[in-house]
Amino acid sequence: MPSHKRYEFMVTVETAFIPEQSDETQDRYVFSYTITISNVGSVAAQLISRRWLITDATGAIQEVRGLGVVGAQPLLQPGESFQYTSGCVLPTPVGTMQGSYQMVAEDGTSFETPIPPFTLTIPRILH
Numbered sequence: 001m002p003s004h005k006r007y008e009f010m011v012t013v014e015t016a017f018i019p020e021q022s023d024e025t026q027d028r029y030v031f032s033y034t035i036t037i038s039n040v041g042s043v044a045a046q047l048i049s050r051r052w053l054i055t056d057a058t059g060a061i062q063e064v065r066g067l068g069v070v071g072a073q074p075l076l077q078p079g080e081s082f083q084y085t086s087g088c089v090l091p092t093p094v095g096t097m098q099g100s101y102q103m104v105a106e107d108g109t110s111f112e113t114p115i116p117p118f119t120l121t122i123p124r125i126l127h
Contacts, residue, residue: 007105008041009076009113017122018087027091031120034085035069037101037113039076045105046075047082052099052115057092069101093122 014034021030039045052064067073074082088097098117104110 006041006043007045007103007109007111008039009045009101009103010038010040011101011113011115012036012038013115013118015118015120017120019122022122024093029090029093029095029120029122030087031090031095032085032087033097033118033120034083035115036081036083037074037076038081039078042078043105043107043109044075044077045103045111047073047101047113048104049102050099050115051102052097054088054090054095054097056090056095060091064099088120090120095120 012035016032018030018032022028037047047069049065049067050069054062054064070084070086072084076082096117096119099115101113101115102110103113
């Protein structure tokens, strides 16, 4: 019986507000997020595509799908990590992102790696 640990990735996220690209008078709030995806399983796998659900403070949800991340489809051996930084523009000063990566292991098995929800917020908004 194969272990579920064969196909396991860990995702960590750091976010930042980018005031110099934001314009509160135009309801434009720009955030960066840096994601580290680590292969904590026992089989090499390639990140093929991503799916994001981006929710602003009004509850509006935008779905984003695409191949790879920042133009790359990294193949991660067990123990390897890949880090990238991307951005998101919201019409509100607070929002959340969550989603998943679609992966294919070297043995041909397809699986999803969840991206846990994280908050995008300008400083001093949440207490």
